[in-house]
Amino acid sequence: MPHSILVKFIPQQSRSFDVSLGQQIHALFLNTIRKVDPVLSRELHDEVAGKPFTVSLPLTKNRRPLNQFIAGEECYVRYTVFSNKIWQIFPQVISSLCNDTVHISRTEVKIISVSLSAEGNEKASETYQEIWEAEPANKFEISFISPTSFRLQGHSFLLPLPSLMYAGYLKKWNKYSNYEIPESVLERINDRLLISKVNLSSQVLRYSNYFQIGFTGQVMLNAADYSLGESKYLSVLTRFANYCGTGHKTTMGMGQTRVKLII
Numbered sequence: 001m002p003h004s005i006l007v008k009f010i011p012q013q014s015r016s017f018d019v020s021l022g023q024q025i026h027a028l029f030l031n032t033i034r035k036v037d038p039v040l041s042r043e044l045h046d047e048v049a050g051k052p053f054t055v056s057l058p059l060t061k062n063r064r065p066l067n068q069f070i071a072g073e074e075c076y077v078r079y080t081v082f083s084n085k086i087w088q089i090f091p092q093v094i095s096s097l098c099n100d101t102v103h104i105s106r107t108e109v110k111i112i113s114v115s116l117s118a119e120g121n122e123k124a125s126e127t128y129q130e131i132w133e134a135e136p137a138n139k140f141e142i143s144f145i146s147p148t149s150f151r152l153q154g155h156s157f158l159l160p161l162p163s164l165m166y167a168g169y170l171k172k173w174n175k176y177s178n179y180e181i182p183e184s185v186l187e188r189i190n191d192r193l194l195i196s197k198v199n200l201s202s203q204v205l206r207y208s209n210y211f212q213i214g215f216t217g218q219v220m221l222n223a224a225d226y227s228l229g230e231s232k233y234l235s236v237l238t239r240f241a242n243y244c245g246t247g248h249k250t251t252m253g254m255g256q257t258r259v260k261l262i263i
Contacts, residue, residue: 002082002243003125005090006115007097009076011069012108017058021105022205022253025055025077028102029251036092040085050172052083054245057146057205057253058104065146069107078256080243082176128177131239136231137261139196140221140238145256147203147214148247156212158202160219162193165246169237172244185233192225193234205254214247214254235261 018024034041044051056078058066066075081087094114101110116124142160150157150164157164167186174180197220205212221238223231238259245255 001084001087001125001127002131002240003080003087003090003116004123004243005079005081005094006076006113007079007111008074008113008115009102009109009111010074011071012101012110014069014071015105015107016068017066018105022055022057022249024104025057026252028104029053029055029079032093032097033086033089035096036089040089044086050175051251052081052086052172052176054080054243054250054256055253056256063145069105069109074112080245082172082240082243126239128179131236132177132179134235134239134261135263136228136235137238137263138223138231139262140223140234141218141260141262142221142238142241142246143218143258143260144200144214144216144246145258146254147205147212147216148255148257149212149214151248156214158213158215160195160200160215160246162189162195162221165241166193166234166237168246169241169244173237173240177240179236181233181236185230192223194222194225196220196222212249212254 030041030045033044044053058075058077060066060075081090097111097114099111101108103109144160148160152164163186166189170181170183170186197218200215200217200219202213203216205214223234226234238261241257242259244250246257247255249255
């Protein structure tokens, strides 16, 4: 069952971010799980691809990316989980985090709440059945909140081609849900799932010993050339993108995704 969790905190000092910010927030997630279930934490760390969670970079109360921590100003990170194995222990995880003081990017932060909560109009959680049974849409507005890119032939690829986006969604959906979608839905997807609107810009995200360029912004996709059955599959995968993220390194701050389906 996919969930969106917001961890709100208040920095105790003003400080610029370390270059390894995404890695540190990733580590905070796994370290917190390790306190409750060390075996699961190790499994999540060792899993090579398709991990069942995402993490965001720090955001302001107005959902804007932070450039640095400001002492006393509330902000948050968003985690998503879409594996029941993780969700089963999350009440204990929340209990261990609430009112705790941790360090992110060499900055002491006071955690003030951990909640199953949504941003804007999005849902905080949905069952796989609810996503599966939702009414199909004809148009999809997909917003890339944090830098997003794809790994293609050993290099980063910086265009949101539908074939790359939906291949990632499909792989995670079939791995974690009980409602299998045939891979044939991806055939000729670049020709048939038309990009009708684009508003993108590039952004650099720095890690400890390398940097990653990605795109942020929005695309509008039109599924008018698909049958009702195919549109259903695409709608399911698009809804799921809100939880599973887009592209690679979604567990280290990249590829945070918001979606709007237009019936």
